[in-house]
Amino acid sequence: MKSDDVALSIDGVSVQFGGVWALQEVGFELEAGTTLGLIGPNGAGKTTLLNVISRIHRDAKGDIRLHGESIARLSPHHLTTRGLARTFQSPPALSELSVRELLQIGYVAGQNSRRGRHRLRRGSDDRLIDEVLAGLGLLELRDEGCSSLAYAEQKLADLGRALCQRPSVLLLDEPCAGLNAEEKREFVDVIRGVQEERPMSVVLVEHDIETVLAVSDRVLVLSFGRKIAETDPSRVMDLPEVRREYLGEAE
Amino acid sequence: MCRRFGLSGFLTSAVAVLAVAAPWIFSPYTLYLATLAAVYAFGAIAVNLATGYIGILSLAPAGFYAVGAYSAAVVGPHAGDDLIVVSGAAIVISAVLALVLALPVLRLKGIYLAIATFAFALVVQRIIVALDDITGGNVGKSIGTLKVVGWVVPNPTSLYFTVVVVLAIGLVFSFLLRSSASGRAMFMVRSDEAGAAVAGVNARRLKAVAFVLASVYCAVGGVLYGYVVGFVSPSNFDILLTIQFLAMAVIGGLARPAGPLIGSMFVVIVPSVLSAFQTWIPAVYGALIIVVILLMPGGIAGLGAQLGGALGRWRASHAPPSPEEDAEASSSLSITEKKAVR
Numbered sequence: 265m266k267s268d269d270v271a272l273s274i275d276g277v278s279v280q281f282g283g284v285w286a287l288q289e290v291g292f293e294l295e296a297g298t299t300l301g302l303i304g305p306n307g308a309g310k311t312t313l314l315n316v317i318s319r320i321h322r323d324a325k326g327d328i329r330l331h332g333e334s335i336a337r338l339s340p341h342h343l344t345t346r347g348l349a350r351t352f353q354s355p356p357a358l359s360e361l362s363v364r365e366l367l368q369i370g371y372v373a374g375q376n377s378r379r380g381r382h383r384l385r386r387g388s389d390d391r392l393i394d395e396v397l398a399g400l401g402l403l404e405l406r407d408e409g410c411s412s413l414a415y416a417e418q419k420l421a422d423l424g425r426a427l428c429q430r431p432s433v434l435l436l437d438e439p440c441a442g443l444n445a446e447e448k449r450e451f452v453d454v455i456r457g458v459q460e461e462r463p464m465s466v467v468l469v470e471h472d473i474e475t476v477l478a479v480s481d482r483v484l485v486l487s488f489g490r491k492i493a494e495t496d497p498s499r500v501m502d503l504p505e506v507r508r509e510y511l512g513e514a515e
Numbered sequence: 516m517c518r519r520f521g522l523s524g525f526l527t528s529a530v531a532v533l534a535v536a537a538p539w540i541f542s543p544y545t546l547y548l549a550t551l552a553a554v555y556a557f558g559a560i561a562v563n564l565a566t567g568y569i570g571i572l573s574l575a576p577a578g579f580y581a582v583g584a585y586s587a588a589v590v591g592p593h594a595g596d597d598l599i600v601v602s603g604a605a606i607v608i609s610a611v612l613a614l615v616l617a618l619p620v621l622r623l624k625g626i627y628l629a630i631a632t633f634a635f636a637l638v639v640q641r642i643i644v645a646l647d648d649i650t651g652g653n654v655g656k657s658i659g660t661l662k663v664v665g666w667v668v669p670n671p672t673s674l675y676f677t678v679v680v681v682l683a684i685g686l687v688f689s690f691l692l693r694s695s696a697s698g699r700a701m702f703m704v705r706s707d708e709a710g711a712a713v714a715g716v717n718a719r720r721l722k723a724v725a726f727v728l729a730s731v732y733c734a735v736g737g738v739l740y741g742y743v744v745g746f747v748s749p750s751n752f753d754i755l756l757t758i759q760f761l762a763m764a765v766i767g768g769l770a771r772p773a774g775p776l777i778g779s780m781f782v783v784i785v786p787s788v789l790s791a792f793q794t795w796i797p798a799v800y801g802a803l804i805i806v807v808i809l810l811m812p813g814g815i816a817g818l819g820a821q822l823g824g825a826l827g828r829w830r831a832s833h834a835p836p837s838p839e840e841d842a843e844a845s846s847s848l849s850i851t852e853k854k855a856v857r
Contacts, residue, residue: 318713320709320712320713339712339717340709340712340713341711341712341713341716341717341718343713343715344713344715345715352710352713355710356703356706356707356710356711357707358702358703358706358707359706360702360705360706361703361706365699365702366699368696368699369696369699369700369703369711369714369715369716370714370715372700373714373715374715412824425714429715
């Protein structure tokens, strides 16, 4: 694998919460344009790992490289200018912002990365934002206040905000929690649609194993802060740890 | 969205018409109160910016208001009491002070930030007392007649219009800020600072910008206050003034650009309208404030959205969904129900 093709590489990342290792020497490489599924039982350290990558959690050991450059010392808001976007498990309740305004925030954050400092010009962003809204089925709700939306819609709006950045690396934290089967399929279509259009790497933390297997090119299994496997989706269910966790099989 | 703008837009236009007609329909005393309300509105806008937009609970406004008023008292005589020069001086002094204060203090949050900014306001008051040679100390200092680029503002009516014009500029700017990229980012910081950072917002810098802007609004308001009242003393700028600004912003509608104007009118003018109640004015006035806070969480400016939302919910729960009403009811349905409808 050439280093140009690696969008995100994590090396020896460890996090300690008061004597407990939340993450221990975790590492992986994410090839440009591919999707890495991150699975593991509750408390395995999946969200912590996303927090470390997006620099919300700043006391981690180890190195994080985005497109070959170390980001282990940057502030979270610097990362959007380098192509990193992230969604939240529980989207923030934004009482005073409409859906469109939330996506505009993402759009402006993404603009910074390509043209230096940029001021939002009226109308220039509408097309991209409407496209993203339409893709997520949120077009009719664009002028609604974010906090007046249903939970699933708020998560989609948060995803829309991240997509409007036009990120090269997208971190998704349990995007399917609270979505029904049809919505999950639509979500998969949205991510695939973006990836067909342009190279976007995705790290997907998700409990819904079917969605993970459907979207991912590789799957990384975490357990108690340790990486216990990294493999192809087709072979994930052969792992005894995964069978125990998801199928409830005894040894 | 349309409904929300509908009512608050209507209210804003009504206030604008009233503002222009005021000198001809109000008594001189009421006009003085209206001028005072307009001058206080700057403090309310400052609170709305810092607390309403980005969520900094600052108790510094009275301090920066004092900086403005004492610029009028101290710089004014040396600058021919010219609005532009005195305001310019007040803006520079307050902006520098705010920036110096912001760097350490904005690392704090909530009640800790409130106390630290309150300390600043106290220090300003103490300094004014201590520098009695130039400020008049506790006795206070009288202020000359306002001029605008050589034009002496001759009477209460022209003073009123001078204040209204400056206020209008300030209000327009706060409206523009609300709908700008920075304004949106401020609202996101208020709701979720970590989330805003991940969404590419430099929260610390934006907070400093909002804090400095709010301080500048206070300083300009303070300058005008000085010329309207004609006399300043340190006791005018105690914590009660800040509380009044907070009350104006909250009653008018926190986070809504029109809120400070409505709130300051309410706080300054309603007590005089209530004069029929005589000794009961404070009690009735207090009760009114409690009613507004309890019944209108979005303040008076947020009433439109509140009524619109209530109407939508009432329709959704009472009328059987007909095709025309689907679009309106859609916001209250979950995503799955809506897709089924489609």
